Amino acid sequence: MHYLVGDNMHVQSISRKDLNSIQSRKNMDKELQVILSLFKGKRKLLHYYLAGFIDGEGSFSVAIIKHPMQKFGWMINPCFQVYQHQKHREILEVCKYVFGTGSIYRKSGIHPVLNFSIDSRRNIIEKVIPFFDSIPLITKQETYKKFREIVMMMEKKEHLTKEGFKKIVCIAYTMNQQGKGRKHPMEYILSNMS
Amino acid sequence: MHYLVGDNMHVQSISRKDLNSIQSRKNMDKELQVILSLFKGKRKLLHYYLAGFIDGEGSFSVAIIKHPMQKFGWMINPCFQVYQHQKHREILEVCKYVFGTGSIYRKSGIHPVLNFSIDSRRNIIEKVIPFFDSIPLITKQETYKKFREIVMMMEKKEHLTKEGFKKIVCIAYTMNQQGKGRKHPMEYILSNMS
Numbered sequence: 001m002h003y004l005v006g007d008n009m010h011v012q013s014i015s016r017k018d019l020n021s022i023q024s025r026k027n028m029d030k031e032l033q034v035i036l037s038l039f040k041g042k043r044k045l046l047h048y049y050l051a052g053f054i055d056g057e058g059s060f061s062v063a064i065i066k067h068p069m070q071k072f073g074w075m076i077n078p079c080f081q082v083y084q085h086q087k088h089r090e091i092l093e094v095c096k097y098v099f100g101t102g103s104i105y106r107k108s109g110i111h112p113v114l115n116f117s118i119d120s121r122r123n124i125i126e127k128v129i130p131f132f133d134s135i136p137l138i139t140k141q142e143t144y145k146k147f148r149e150i151v152m153m154m155e156k157k158e159h160l161t162k163e164g165f166k167k168i169v170c171i172a173y174t175m176n177q178q179g180k181g182r183k184h185p186m187e188y189i190l191s192n193m194s
Numbered sequence: 195m196h197y198l199v200g201d202n203m204h205v206q207s208i209s210r211k212d213l214n215s216i217q218s219r220k221n222m223d224k225e226l227q228v229i230l231s232l233f234k235g236k237r238k239l240l241h242y243y244l245a246g247f248i249d250g251e252g253s254f255s256v257a258i259i260k261h262p263m264q265k266f267g268w269m270i271n272p273c274f275q276v277y278q279h280q281k282h283r284e285i286l287e288v289c290k291y292v293f294g295t296g297s298i299y300r301k302s303g304i305h306p307v308l309n310f311s312i313d314s315r316r317n318i319i320e321k322v323i324p325f326f327d328s329i330p331l332i333t334k335q336e337t338y339k340k341f342r343e344i345v346m347m348m349e350k351k352e353h354l355t356k357e358g359f360k361k362i363v364c365i366a367y368t369m370n371q372q373g374k375g376r377k378h379p380m381e382y383i384l385s386n387m388s
Contacts, residue, residue, distance in 0.1 A: 035332055038330040039330070045238065045239065046242075048239045048240075048242040048243040049243065049245055049246035049249075049329075052243035052244055052246025052247035052248075052249075053246035053247065053249050053332075055250075055285070056246075056247045057250040090332060091249070136229075138229055138284065138285050138288065
């Protein structure tokens with residue numbers, strides 16, 4: 001058992017696991033500072049670097065999930081993500097620092113892969129879109145444009161109209177390998193709108 | 195059958211396959227020009243972008259291959275590569291343009307993956323090393339440093355001494371998942387030097 005003394009001298013017991021977690025957090029902060037120092041005075045270059053990295057390891061996706069409480073019975077979830085093996089968490093910390101938002105968590109499954117994710121529509125509009133509007137992507141430009149179009153349509157509440165909803169579903173199904181790997185065929189969604 | 199008339203009016207027959215290949219080459223050149231125009235006047239930003247992309251999708255490797263004609267019976271092959279699905283060949287063409295050298299070819303195997311590769315030691319020294327010496331990598335910095343060290347040792351012909359050869363093998367086996375996926379264990383190489 002270890003003790004942590006706070007500013008107000010309140011003594012709190014913390015476990016070995018918590019202690020490891022604090023240590024690991026400290027090391028990661030240090031690692032992030034080292035990386036940022038490599039790009040000191042080169043903010044724009046860091047952003048281009050990160051855009052290139054994301055062009056390889058990132059994804060712009062729009063999930064469409066059955067949800068009885070949502071309009072038409074389906075929830076539309078745009079999400080920006082970056083994946084990386086857990087041994088290189090530092091690059092995801094750089095993403096979090098640059099975008100000023102987002103969560104890092106372990107992906108489910110057997111592979112030790114971490115996921116940096118921004119899925120709040122507000123943050124996508126305020127942080128993700130301005131970033132990729134200012135830096136061209138090479139391999140993912142087309143997918144990004146579709147993602148952007150859907151998010152902006154939702155911002156204008158077009159997904160709450162039947163026509164807008166259908167248009168979003170159609171665009172979403174042309175992204176990322178034409179709907180391959182999705183749970184439902186597009187026709188199923190369009191013919192099961194409540 | 196189609197005919198291509200050259201400058202000297204020499205008429206040469208070309209097949210449908212050749213014609214498709216010329217067309218596809220022309221389209222790719224056009225696509226490359228479009229990408230380069232996005233980065234017009236931003237050469238440094240393009241280089242950082244590409245470095246970020248390579249940090250995700252590239253590799254620095256040193257193969258050690260049995261070869262009876264080589265000193266100690268083993269050939270040391272440093273190679274810089276970038277992988278991409280064949281539908282995004284354009285990013286590999288950007289690599290080829292920026293490095294001013296390298297080959298793009300289809301990887302063996304069932305997956306439609308292309309490989310951009312620079313394996314000539316001269317080109318690695320003159321094109322690859324100056325590029326990555328001027329731009330910091332985030333996830334692959336450690337691997338790049340080892341790769342660089344081996345290439346520079348070879349440049350000084352240290353691989354032709356027993357001690358230098360052994361040192362190179364030891365460094366190579368600490369790269370890219372500590373020799374995982376290699377054909378021979380490190381000990382096998384070190385104890386089978388001719």
